[in-house]
Amino acid sequence: MSSRQAIAAMSGWRTCRVWHLPAASKADLQTMRQWFCASLMGALLCSPLSAVQADAGKPDNNRSVAQISCDQLDQEVGDKGEQWFRRSLLSERCYAFQAVALRLGMGSLRTFLFEHRIDDGQEEERIQFLDGPAETIEHKGHSPGLWWTRGSDNALRLASIDDTVRQLQDHYDFSLIARDVVAGRNAVVMDVTPRDDQRFPHRLWLDIASGLPLRQQLLNGKGQVVDTVQIVRIDSLVRFSDTLYLHEPDDTDTAMPEADWHPDWLPEGFYRQPASLDVTLNGANLERELYSDGLATLSLFAGPARDNTALREGVHQLGNFRAAARHLQHDGQSWQIIAVGAMPANVLTRVVSQVSLPDDSIDDSQPGSGSEETSP
Structure with a gap:
């Protein structure tokens, strides 16, 4: 997880915990908050089994490794945007620093102290919130860091910078x-401008x-x-002046266990991530x-619908996050499929409408263009 992702995810997690919802449509909004928080935790707290270890020194020749040479930061940067973006990915891993930061979004302002340390070649991240109830969140000894993609052999692997x-x-x-x-x-x-309408733009300083x-x-679709x-x-x-080696877990199947259900369609460039x-x-x-496609993240949930977790079918919005919900009958039970992310509503709707369950004989209704969008 990069420092920018950690700050956004951790501060967003704090926001979802203290969110106060208006009385109108309170049940829908309260349920939406639960799904938003669960989605955020997926991005924030990956399974310890799937943690990518960052170590200094010599690589383990028996494991797949992504290498980060911090000496590359001495190279002159050109005038192309992708060159500066690459440098920022290196910097986020190779610098230890302490920063006071703020997050403005989802109807609130949060300030916090963010610290990124490199201790004995391992990365540690810590956030201390500076307003509201005292709270500290820490990641010690590991960091998911980069993202996972598919290689030429169609196998998932840790991507280099x-x-x-x-x-x-x-x-x-x-x-x-x-x-x-x-x-x-x-x-x-x-x-950072998307080449299609399946993701949102970003602006970086x-x-x-x-x-x-x-x-x-x-930014949203309107800029x-x-x-x-x-x-x-x-x-x-x-x-940090040495080389970092990011080791993949020994067993990718353990890091990313397969569910019985699967999405038949995802936006181009999105790959499964450890969680x-x-x-x-x-x-x-x-x-x-x-x-994730490396910038945007999508959480996909499936399971039996319960009264206290069922999200009304359609598209809902909470701050910059949206959720699309689909209900169906499966194995004699009422199920729900929910996609959550800071992504266009039509993309999330298409994802949930094309999820296959085992021995799928589905009697369902799908969120369509006429669905209402709920927002605070």
Whole structure:
């Protein structure tokens, strides 16, 4: 998980826990909050079995490894957006730092202290919230870091930084548009624009001196800012000078167990990511799969519908997150399929409408264009 993803996910997790919902449509909104929180936890807390270990020193020749040489940060950066984006991915892994940051989105403002450390070659992340109830979230000893993709043999594998940039270029354009000052530091401003209508654009402010992201904005399809994460002060910036080796787990099948159901369609470039398959929501046992294109993340849930977890069919919105819900009869029970993500509603609707269950003889209704969208 990159620092920008960690900040967004961890601060979003705090927001979902303290969200106060209006009286109108409160039941729908309360249920939507539960699914939003469960989705966010999928992105934030991956299974320990699937954690990618970051170590300094020599690689283990018996395991698949993605190598990050921090000395690459000494190389001169060109004037292309993808070159700066690649540098930012390196910087997020190779710098230890402490920063005060804020997140503006989902109708709230959150401030927090974010710390990224490299201790004996292993990464540690810590967030301390500076407003509201005192709370600290820590990741110690491991970090999922980069994302997973499919190789030429169609097998899932850990992507290198170069793999990540190359595959993202298939779906996004990276363009430098301006220079600015953020947190007292000179920055380049980059637009990350999707090549299709299946994902949302981003705007990044990257520190010229270090390459670290100082501000990130998620935009909607109309180009409006819906979520901002910004560093307001950064201290103790120290670069790690060695090489990091990110080791894949010994057993990918254990890291990403297969569910009996599967999506027949996903947006192009989205691949399964390590996360616990079994989740519990208000006492209901469900299964979840996590998918990402390297920037956007989609959580897909399936399981029996219970009164305290059932989300009304259709498309719902909570802040910059949307959820599409589909109900069906399966194995003598009422089931629900739910897709959650900061993604266009029609994409989530298409995903849930094309999920296959084992021995599927389905009597269901599907969320369509006439579905209402619920938002706070």
